[in-house]
Amino acid sequence: MDTTTKPQTQDLPRSGGFPSVRYKRNLPHKGPSGLVIFTVLGAISAYGFYRVGQGNLEKRELRREHLWSRIHLVPLLTAELDRDTYRRNCAALAREAEIMKDVPGWKVGESVYNTKRYVGPTQIVVPEPS
Template identity: 90%
Template sequence: MDAIPQTQDLPRPGGFPSVRYKRNLPQRGPSGLVIFTVIGAISAFGFYRIGQGNLEKRELHREKLWSRIHLIPLLTAELDRDTYRRNQAALEREAEIMKDVPGWKVGESVYNTKRYVGPTQIVVPEQS
């Protein structure tokens, strides 16, 4: 067999034209620095608003606590009046129920002690 002579593929005389490999993309949108600045400004404004909201919430909480503190005497007096009214009604019911029992003293403690025993309040709904 005859060997085929190998020849190298060479450029044409004068060479090939240069290949343009530079990317030519149009700039789209704002730069990274502008985006970062805008996000930072929005975040700073958000933190400012959160701080203002926290101050407002703290002030409302303080006002609520002081209003409760100032209402305590009024609520205590109202509770005392209600307790007295209920106690008097209970004594009247006791007197009505135990009127036929000889020697029964209305309002006397049923406990054999000198210690104070608070009144027991039992709410019995009326039967209809």
């Protein structure tokens, strides 16, 4: 080995030092902040609740209007039903008189039940053969 070799020197930093190492993440901000998102969602929810409330008021008003229309139509419908019942009863008595004309002692319209209580007429609708 050669003894005249220069001694090894240690690596030293350059004058002024090394630049600092950036170890933090540098991510750009993408999209709105959490506060903006929360505010927008709150506004959308408030508008939705407002619309639901308006729909409930409208539904309540329509239900009230429907109820009052039924209340005002009940007398008309009852009178119409009474007229129809009377017409059917007269037709039934006429049919009974025609069918039972040959039976002696038959009284048209007399109740067939042995009771003094009122028994409503039975409504049997027989469709005509087509």
